[in-house]
Amino acid sequence: MATIFTANSSGILVDNNRVEGVRAVDYRVIREQSNVHALGSHERVAVYYGPALVQGRIRVASADAHLDELTQTGAAFQVVANLRHAQSARSVAFDECVMTGKEFALSTGGHGETIYEFSATRVREEAAEQPAAAG
Amino acid sequence: MFSVAITPPDALAGLTIRQDLGSGRYALTGFGQRCILREWTWGERRRLLAACVSHGQLDRTRFVDALLGLLTEPTPTGPAREIYASGVLWLLGITPERALPQCTAAEVALAERFGWGPTALERESAVTLDRWLVQAALSVKPSAATRHESGWNQIAVHDD
Numbered sequence: 369m370a371t372i373f374t375a376n377s378s379g380i381l382v383d384n385n386r387v388e389g390v391r392a393v394d395y396r397v398i399r400e401q402s403n404v405h406a407l408g409s410h411e412r413v414a415v416y417y418g419p420a421l422v423q424g425r426i427r428v429a430s431a432d433a434h435l436d437e438l439t440q441t442g443a444a445f446q447v448v449a450n451l452r453h454a455q456s457a458r459s460v461a462f463d464e465c466v467m468t469g470k471e472f473a474l475s476t477g478g479h480g481e482t483i484y485e486f487s488a489t490r491v492r493e494e495a496a497e498q499p500a501a502a503g
Numbered sequence: 504m505f506s507v508a509i510t511p512p513d514a515l516a517g518l519t520i521r522q523d524l525g526s527g528r529y530a531l532t533g534f535g536q537r538c539i540l541r542e543w544t545w546g547e548r549r550r551l552l553a554a555c556v557s558h559g560q561l562d563r564t565r566f567v568d569a570l571l572g573l574l575t576e577p578t579p580t581g582p583a584r585e586i587y588a589s590g591v592l593w594l595l596g597i598t599p600e601r602a603l604p605q606c607t608a609a610e611v612a613l614a615e616r617f618g619w620g621p622t623a624l625e626r627e628s629a630v631t632l633d634r635w636l637v638q639a640a641l642s643v644k645p646s647a648a649t650r651h652e653s654g655w656n657q658i659a660v661h662d663d
Contacts, residue, residue, distance in 0.1 A: 395658075
């Protein structure tokens with residue numbers, strides 16, 4: 369089941385640079401694991417883990433030059449999304465990302481959007497610094 | 504040197520067997536003779552079988568002669584030679600009901616299981632590797648890793 373967070377319009381950064389026109393960032397974690405059993409018991413005795421991977425998609429209105437360049441070069445990058453909920457703030461960071469694909473789509477309302485697909489080594493959530501109060 | 508007595512089956516009555524725990528070698532005594540037996544290596548067994556097996560059939564006489572000449576010191580002689588040969592075959596795990604070892608298939612199994620190549624196997628004890636192969640066949644292997652995918656999460660962007 370999808371979990372939806374809300375980010376403010378300045379909240380999506382790629383390599384610390386704001387990406388204009390981001391509509392959403394989708395992600396999921398894929399992990400391999402299996403149970404180890406032994407003779408004489410139906411209960412598992414251990415769990416072993418295989419590779420874990422994060423898959424993500426950045427939906428951008430129209431397109432973004434920096435993301436296009438990353439798709440061409442295959443260079444690693446970082447994505448950080450700053451989330452806001454009531455008085456609390458969190459950030460979600462995707463580390464060691466590489467682009468895996470790009471596709472064009474028409475969103476509802478007939479507007480074009482580019483979907484940049486990427487994979488990341490890990491996704492981290494942490495409390496974000498509260499923005500300074502306007503003086 | 505510390506050795507232990509090995510109790511042979513009734514068919515080898517008259518033969519006394521002791522194993523030196525340090526070297527792993529066996530001392531066979533009886534019928535006025537004594538010889539020392541060492542275990543054969545994987546490479547030795549493969550070559551010996553290749554020389555003595557033709558069209559799936561083992562030339563037993565040739566095999567036993569070569570086996571005694573290779574692994575015993577001194578080589579048993581005379582009427583007692585046959586019982587010494589039976590003792591050697593028993594200690595090496597070669598019994599009439601056991602099929603000829605499929606060396607190539609066993610080597611592939613060892614390579615897959617432990618990552619050992621032919622060079623690594625060459626000098627290893629064939630008796631020890633046989634034991635490992637039996638255990639490997641009996642051991643429970645973990646099931647193939649299952650891929651678990653979490654649901655998609657979305658970070659939706661709304662203008663302030």
